[in-house]
Structure formats: structure tokens, C-alpha cells
Amino acid sequence: MVIVKKSIIGYSVKNQPIEIFKISKDENSHNLQILFIAGVHGNESEGFLFLQRFLEEIKHHQIPIPDNVTLWICPKLNPDGCNELRRTNQNNVDLNRNLPTKDWSPTFVDPKYYPGPYAASEPESKATLVMIENIQPKFIISFHSYEFPMINYNGDCFDLAKEMSKYNFLEPKADIGYPTPGSLGTYCGLERNIPTITLEILRGQEPVHVWDQHSKAVIKALEFYL
Ligand SMILES: [Zn+2]
Secondary structure, eight states: OOEEEEEEEEEOTTOOEEEEEEEESSOOTTSEEEEEEEOSSTTOHHHHHHHHHHHHHHHTTOSOOOTTEEEEEESOSOHHHHHTTOSSOTTSOOGGGOSOOTTOOSOOSSGGGOOOSSTTOSHHHHHHHHHHHHHOOSEEEEEEEESSOEEEEESSOHHHHHHHHHHHOOOEESOOSSOOTTOHIIIIIITSSOOEEEEEEETTOOHHHHHHHHHHHHHHHHHTTO
């Protein structure tokens, strides 16, 4: 029997709750902790629709949760952006450029990458930091979408990326092709030894096709480090 518990990790600029779901069979604190995040970029509905369905299928016992695993799902880290299908948060900040990485910089070339006035200036970023500190995940999968789909991996998880690629047929890449200071992959994967997969789903892909392409790869990831 799987146990699903909802809690709130913080509130958005517009004071909407940022929800997280804790999922396990036995709530054992020694379990392997895994964190899935989506909706960092609110216009990338491919990711949060996938993760919402993943959560529903777990609740309806369609997806097995392995023994000794606690899975945390945060489907909409940027609820204001998700509601309006906008990349940034309500302050027009790109939350994947706002985390306090060593290379954080206030400069930006395109407004869609506005990193904020200072690192971790946004309530959604502060909630992210507390969430990661509290969970201490073994690894993270962050669901995004991009016109060039790929399994972007940061930190020691090339093996996991290769395993996932057997099922979703996307190429593992260590580099997305441009610098991403203030990103989750840099903050966790490169600077904190928390391997981070940024799964870039094909932008505009129909939800049912997203599911068909990625569900097996994500299910396999749950048991990969057991
Ligand atoms: Zn994105």
C-alpha cells in the first residue's frame, strides 16, 4: 500500500501554495530519497502535465513504488507562472537562473532569462533551497521542455541518464549548449553532489505522446540506485 502525503514548501509571489507530495510504502527515514520537480518554467506544461499524471497513476496504483524508496513530487514549483503559462515567476524572474550558484550573475541577454535582482531573491527559490536541504535527495529529475529534447545531466549520473535513454531514446548530454548560471543543475548537480537530470521533453509534444515516450524511463529511474 502506498502512502501519499501532501504538504506545502512555501508560497509564490501571488501567495499561492507550492505543493509537494511525499510517496512511499513505509515512510522509513532510511529510504532512498528521490525528488521530481516540474513547472519551474510555467510555459513548459509538457513537464508538469507529465508529473501530475505520474502522481495520479501512483495514487491509483498503476505505478509501483519500490521498497526502500521515498519519492517526493513537486509538480508546480512556479504556480503563478504555470497558471498563466509564462516562463518566469510573477516578478518576471527566471527561477532556473535565480539559485545561489557560484557563477550567479545579474547580467542577462534576453528578458526571459532575467536572473532577478540578487541570487535567491524569489520566494519560489527560497522554498527550493529549504526543500533540497530538508529532503537531501540522492538525485533529482527536473522536467522541462525544449525544441531540442535531451537528457541533460549534471553531476555523477551519466549512468542513470544512459539507462533512461534506453527507454525514451533521447541523448544524454552534460551540456545543454549554453551557460545556465543560477540553475538547479548547477546548484545541486555541480556544486552539491546531488546528481540532477534535467529532462528536456520535446516542446509542444501532445501529453499522451509525452507519457508514452517517458513514463518507462522515469519508472526505471526510481529503482536505479537501489
Ligand atoms: Zn525550462
